[in-house]
Amino acid sequence: DRVLELKDFNVTYKNKTKKVYAVKDINLTINKGDSLGIVGESGSGKSTLAMAILRLLPERNTEITGSSNFANKDLVQASEKELKEIRWKELSVVFQKSMNALSPVHRIGEQIEDIYRVHKPNARKEEIFDRIKALLRLVNLSERVFKMYPHELSGGMLQRVAIAISLIHDPKLLIMDEATTALDVVTQGQILEEIVKMEQTLDVTRIMITHDISVVATTCNKIAVLYAGELMEVGYVKDILKEP
Ligand code: ADP
Ligand code: ADP
Numbered sequence: 001d002r003v004l005e006l007k008d009f010n011v012t013y014k015n016k017t018k019k020v021y022a023v024k025d026i027n028l029t030i031n032k033g034d035s036l037g038i039v040g041e042s043g044s045g046k047s048t049l050a051m052a053i054l055r056l057l058p059e060r061n062t063e064i065t066g067s068s069n070f071a072n073k074d075l076v077q078a079s080e081k082e083l084k085e086i087r088w089k090e091l092s093v094v095f096q097k098s099m100n101a102l103s104p105v106h107r108i109g110e111q112i113e114d115i116y117r118v119h120k121p122n123a124r125k126e127e128i129f130d131r132i133k134a135l136l137r138l139v140n141l142s143e144r145v146f147k148m149y150p151h152e153l154s155g156g157m158l159q160r161v162a163i164a165i166s167l168i169h170d171p172k173l174l175i176m177d178e179a180t181t182a183l184d185v186v187t188q189g190q191i192l193e194e195i196v197k198m199e200q201t202l203d204v205t206r207i208m209i210t211h212d213i214s215v216v217a218t219t220c221n222k223i224a225v226l227y228a229g230e231l232m233e234v235g236y237v238k239d240i241l242k243e244p
Contacts, residue, residue: 001032003173003205004053008066009076011045011052011229015061022048024229026066030173030222035199035206037216037237040226046209049226050177053207054093055083070173088119092171096178099158102150108161109146112168119169135164138198140190156187163195167202177209192219217241 011023023045030036040046051057052064055075068075071090073082103111112132116123123131133143139160150158159179166174176195180188196219199206208220216223216237223240225232233240 002029003032003034003070004028004030004207005069006053006066007069009049009052009068010063010065011048011057012063012065013048013061014063022229023052023226026231028224028231028234030205030207032205034222035208035220036222036224037208037210037213037220038224038226039210039213039216042211044226045229046211046226047177048229050093050175050207050209054087054091054175056093089169090172091175092166092169092173093175093177094159094162094166094179096181098162098166098179099150099155102158102161104150106149107146108148108150108153112161112165115165116168131168132164135167138167138194138201139164140194154187156183156191159183160191160194163191167204170202171204173205173207175207175209178211179208180215181210181212188215189218195219213241 006026006028009023009026010021013020013022026049038046038049048057053068053075055078064076066076071086073086075083075086078086102108109132112135113128116128116131132146136143136145141157141160141164145153145157145161153161163179180191183191192215208216210216220237222235223237224234
């Protein structure tokens with residue numbers, strides 16, 4: 001069961017004087033339940049690829065060619081309206097800085113509740129509360145954070161909140177772009193474990209963008225290696241990252 005299929009996928013940045021071919025000729029299939037790590041050194045095109053899949057690059061100076069099939073649509077050709085609908089219902093993304101998107105002056109619970117209400121305007125109070133509790137449990141946070149303000153939480157807790165928020169609408173595909181990179185190694189390790197654990201009860205396919213191969217080793221079943229915008233290798237983690 002295919003979730004995402006990229007065919008001859010290219011991304012170019014066009015500046016006044018030059019073109020930068022940031023992502024070149026990517027052919028890649030992601031199946032339901034896969035957790036695919038996309039690794040490569042800085043500048044290899046990882047973020048460009050992720051943002052291009054989400055169609056979050058500015059159209060003014062970028063060009064995407066090829067196709068990207070997701071939810072029976074080619075996202076490369078999709079209209080702004082179709083994209084909005086698909087992102088809204090089926091996609092999610094967590095960035096390194098996602099936690100910064102939380103409002104400092106509203107309690108965590110209120111913020112999650114507001115986002116839930118945007119998705120389900122007619123939801124009953126108890127339904128919302130049950131859902132939020134379940135989401136918090138999924139990312140190993142106690143209900144106590146519900147009443148807390150962002151400044152009262154550690155970076156790791158805030159990023160867990162960001163992950164919980166990304167799962168609010170039950171996305172089919174979750175893209176994590178260096179989502180744990182800014183955290184200390186202990187916290188990072190804990191959150192990575194939690195991600196693997198939470199997926200045992202979720203129906204989500206994940207793309208993990210990272211410069212850190214150990215992140216892929218602990219949380220992914222497949223790996224794709226980017227080098228200078230090109231896909232060097234794709235396969236199962238157990239085959240590619242096996243001990244020598
Ligand atoms: P990172 O490696 O963490 O993705 P960079 O330092 O490469 O960050 O990029 C920081 C910002 O500058 C980003 O918004 C990126 O899109 C932009 N950028 C990166 N390379 C170029 C470039 N060659 N020309 C113009 N903007 C660039
Ligand atoms: P990574 O995420 O692996 O660090 P990026 O996707 O940020 O790689 O960058 C891939 C290539 O595209 C790099 O050569 C970078 O300099 C270039 N690039 C990134 N953003 C821009 C931009 N806004 N304008 C021009 N070139 C860019």
